[in-house]
Amino acid sequence: MTTRDFELACPAPLRHRTVQLAHGGGGRLSRELVEQIFMPAFGGAALSARHDSAVVEAPKGRIAMTTDGYVVRPLFFPGGDIGKLAVCGTINDLAMTGAAPRWLAVAFVLEEGLPMADLIRVVASMRDAARASGMEIVTGDTKVVDRGKGDGIFVTTTGVGVVPEGITIEPRAVRPGDEVLVSGDLGRHGIAVLSMREGLTITGALESDCAPLDGLVAALLSAGVVPHCLRDPTRGGLASALNEIALDAGVDIEIDEHAVPVNETVAGACELFGLDPLYVACEGRLVAFVPEEHAVAAIDVMRAHPAAPEPVRIGRVLDNAAPGRAGRVTLRSRLGTNRLLDIPAGEQLPRIC
Amino acid sequence: MRYVDEYRDADVCRRYAAAITARATRAWRIMEVCGGQTHSIVRFGIDALLPPGLELLHGPGCPVCVTPLEMIDRALAIAAKPGVIFCSFGDMLRVPGTRSDLFCAKSEGADVRIVYSPLDALEIARQNQGREVVFFGVGFETTAPANAMAVREARRRGICNFSMLVSHVLVPPALSAILSSPRCRVDAFLAAGHVCTVMGMDEYRPIAARHRTPIVVTGFEPADLLQGIHMCVVQLEEGRAEVENQYARSARPEGNREAMRVVAEVFRVVPRKWRGIGDIPESGLGLRPEYAQHDAEALFNVGTISTEEPSVCISGLVLQGIEKPSACPAFGTRCTPETPLGATMVSSEGACAAYYRYRRTGS
Numbered sequence: 018m019t020t021r022d023f024e025l026a027c028p029a030p031l032r033h034r035t036v037q038l039a040h041g042g043g044g045r046l047s048r049e050l051v052e053q054i055f056m057p058a059f060g061g062a063a064l065s066a067r068h069d070s071a072v073v074e075a076p077k078g079r080i081a082m083t084t085d086g087y088v089v090r091p092l093f094f095p096g097g098d099i100g101k102l103a104v105c106g107t108i109n110d111l112a113m114t115g116a117a118p119r120w121l122a123v124a125f126v127l128e129e130g131l132p133m134a135d136l137i138r139v140v141a142s143m144r145d146a147a148r149a150s151g152m153e154i155v156t157g158d159t160k161v162v163d164r165g166k167g168d169g170i171f172v173t174t175t176g177v178g179v180v181p182e183g184i185t186i187e188p189r190a191v192r193p194g195d196e197v198l199v200s201g202d203l204g205r206h207g208i209a210v211l212s213m214r215e216g217l218t219i220t221g222a223l224e225s226d227c228a229p230l231d232g233l234v235a236a237l238l239s240a241g242v243v244p245h246c247l248r249d250p251t252r253g254g255l256a257s258a259l260n261e262i263a264l265d266a267g268v269d270i271e272i273d274e275h276a277v278p279v280n281e282t283v284a285g286a287c288e289l290f291g292l293d294p295l296y297v298a299c300e301g302r303l304v305a306f307v308p309e310e311h312a313v314a315a316i317d318v319m320r321a322h323p324a325a326p327e328p329v330r331i332g333r334v335l336d337n338a339a340p341g342r343a344g345r346v347t348l349r350s351r352l353g354t355n356r357l358l359d360i361p362a363g364e365q366l367p368r369i370c
Numbered sequence: 371m372r373y374v375d376e377y378r379d380a381d382v383c384r385r386y387a388a389a390i391t392a393r394a395t396r397a398w399r400i401m402e403v404c405g406g407q408t409h410s411i412v413r414f415g416i417d418a419l420l421p422p423g424l425e426l427l428h429g430p431g432c433p434v435c436v437t438p439l440e441m442i443d444r445a446l447a448i449a450a451k452p453g454v455i456f457c458s459f460g461d462m463l464r465v466p467g468t469r470s471d472l473f474c475a476k477s478e479g480a481d482v483r484i485v486y487s488p489l490d491a492l493e494i495a496r497q498n499q500g501r502e503v504v505f506f507g508v509g510f511e512t513t514a515p516a517n518a519m520a521v522r523e524a525r526r527r528g529i530c531n532f533s534m535l536v537s538h539v540l541v542p543p544a545l546s547a548i549l550s551s552p553r554c555r556v557d558a559f560l561a562a563g564h565v566c567t568v569m570g571m572d573e574y575r576p577i578a579a580r581h582r583t584p585i586v587v588t589g590f591e592p593a594d595l596l597q598g599i600h601m602c603v604v605q606l607e608e609g610r611a612e613v614e615n616q617y618a619r620s621a622r623p624e625g626n627r628e629a630m631r632v633v634a635e636v637f638r639v640v641p642r643k644w645r646g647i648g649d650i651p652e653s654g655l656g657l658r659p660e661y662a663q664h665d666a667e668a669l670f671n672v673g674t675i676s677t678e679e680p681s682v683c684i685s686g687l688v689l690q691g692i693e694k695p696s697a698c699p700a701f702g703t704r705c706t707p708e709t710p711l712g713a714t715m716v717s718s719e720g721a722c723a724a725y726y727r728y729r730r731t732g733s
């Protein structure tokens with residue numbers, strides 16, 4: 018079934034144009050929701066078995082598993098929506114271990130009064146995103162909360178993937194001398210969502226970078242590039258991702274500020290809001306720590322892949338971390354001075370003046 | 371972004387730095403007044419480009435840092451009242467009051483909302499006629515016109531459920547206070563460019579003359595700051611003490627007359643207590659009596675508030691350029707952005723936060 022028939026079929030047969038409390042009650046309306054919205058969109062072999070758990074063939078080798086909750090306001094933003102975000106986010110978390118994404122579990126918390134048409138749009142884009150990465154949606158759950166007790170839709174996705182033989186991609190594998198690469202410009206997702214939320218019309222349409230990265234990682238691996246670590250810089254942006262890895266790997270990292278790609282519109286909006294683009298969320302970019310001898314090949318592979326619009330080397334892992342001391346990230350500024358690139362205390366808050 | 375990149379150009383910056391080194395024959399101490407400038411200096415490592423002996427002192431120019439403790443406590447008391455929607459710029463939410471902060475109040479059920487402009491708060495008031503909407507009016511001369519406009523609009527449109535908790539501060543009286551202190555270490559000032567864009571430069575001239583201290587109105591980008599420092603050094607070396615304008619692309623001597631008019635219409639000059647520094651006469655703005663119906667302080671009687679600053683915090687000395695944040699015994703240990711003891715650690719423009727964020731040493 019294509020997106021088109023799916024959209025034509027619904028919501029006509031549904032009795033309600035908005036989500037009702039009873040849609041989460043386990044009764045007739047719940048079944049209607051499953052039959053008419055979730056099954057046509059997600060239904061594969063495992064889901065069609067309609068059992069309490071999905072039963073799938075056990076793969077050879079190691080499996081990777083991840084789960085994440087998604088809350089985003091607005092639900093629809095330039096370049097995506099909460100559904101695409103929830104699926105791509107989980108695909109990307111799996112891909113960062115080198116795993117090929119296989120199975121997905123989806124749990125919805127819906128707010129009473131949510132237009133059915135919105136739910137259908139979200140479900141369709143989840144289906145499309147999962148399908149594009151060869152992921153099967155195998156099980157799910159729906160709850161409905163009172164009007165005013167939710168932001169329309171909350172989605173939790175749990176993904177399982179299969180890690181290819183001989184691949185270990187993790188922070189502990191990072192070594193001094195590794196090159197730090199990013200696959201594209203940073204901060205588009207955070208700014209696209211923020212500017213839409215604040216009703217700011219940004220000159221030049223800015224779309225979220227929300228995209229799956231499993232294809233890009235697979236391309237790197239099949240070209241013989243073995244990253245020591247991969248990370249998608251989501252909440253907290255590049256700065257948080259680098260700090261987490263520096264701490265977990267016990268290494269110091271140095272970044273060249275001028276090398277970090279930031280789109281002009283994103284940079285301008287950050288000036289306006291008083292935000293630092295290095296801390297703004299991405300949803301379709303990765304940071305790769307690769308051995309020095311693989312760096313050139315890694316950039317070449319990325320450049321040839323549509324999911325990496327602007328691959329560049331932004332820094333390297335230093336070899337001077339004192340043993341037992343937590344790793345730190347420094348930034349070499351445009352002026353040639355060094356400063357600490359710290360972890361943010363909490364959410365970045367727009368400033369007064 | 372070409373507009374900004376030009377002022378971050380490394381070659382331009384290096385040329386100014388070299389000119390400063392060539393010109394300075396002795397140690398000078400220059401205070402950047404504005405927290406945004408402090409932030410740029412530490413972020414770009416501008417002080418590292420200066421000759422040894424040329425010291426930058428960080429000034430009191432962060433409205434979040436200098437908002438008095440009792441005002442935060444008052445905000446907390448108002449926000450906790452039933453039916454109130456309390457609106458504020460985001461960076462006020464983490465500032466610690468005596469016992470709590472607005473983020474905690476929000477998590478405990480107060481309706482606290484982050485807005486980007488006082489007009490957003492006015493709109494919230496229009497949409498919530500049955501509730502009292504209070505906006506935390508904080509800031510220097512830069513934010514005063516927009517805040518004044520919101521109050522004037524509220525009156526013009528008869529939006530009676532909108533009020534403002536006003537804690538505005540003014541820059542020139544603070545400069546006078548710093549220069550009059552017996553502990554003053556300042557040889558010259560970099561004045562905040564955007565403040566002068568609004569208020570002009572006339573008020574600075576008597577201060578520069580009386581205290582024989584150069585004041586250079588300066589922007590916020592690295593090249594701005596280095597050029598401003600260079601202009602200060604030239605004046606100091608020549609024995610001049612004048613008001614000069616590095617930020618001519620935006621600031622004019624007469625300021626923005628329309629903005630000044632609306633500020634004067636809605637606000638009057640009042641004495642104000644500065645957090646960490648103390649009372650400075652004629653250093654704040656409060657609502658004129660004609661606007662009493664929009665004055666949150668008058669509307670919500672929150673009783674007497676007794677406040678207590680943590681005794682270890684030396685932010686008052688930091689704000690006056692007497693001590694650097696790293697001299698504080700609590701810096702980076704008991705006091706961090708997650709557990710701030712003073713406002714200079716919590717504000718994104720505060721000197722302690724800038725040092726913590728960009729140049730913390732040890733771990």
Ligand code: SF4
Pocket residue numbers: 682683684685688695698699700701702705706710711712713714715716722
């Ligand atoms: S480090 Fe903390 S306690 Fe020390 S002066 Fe700064 S804000 Fe106050």
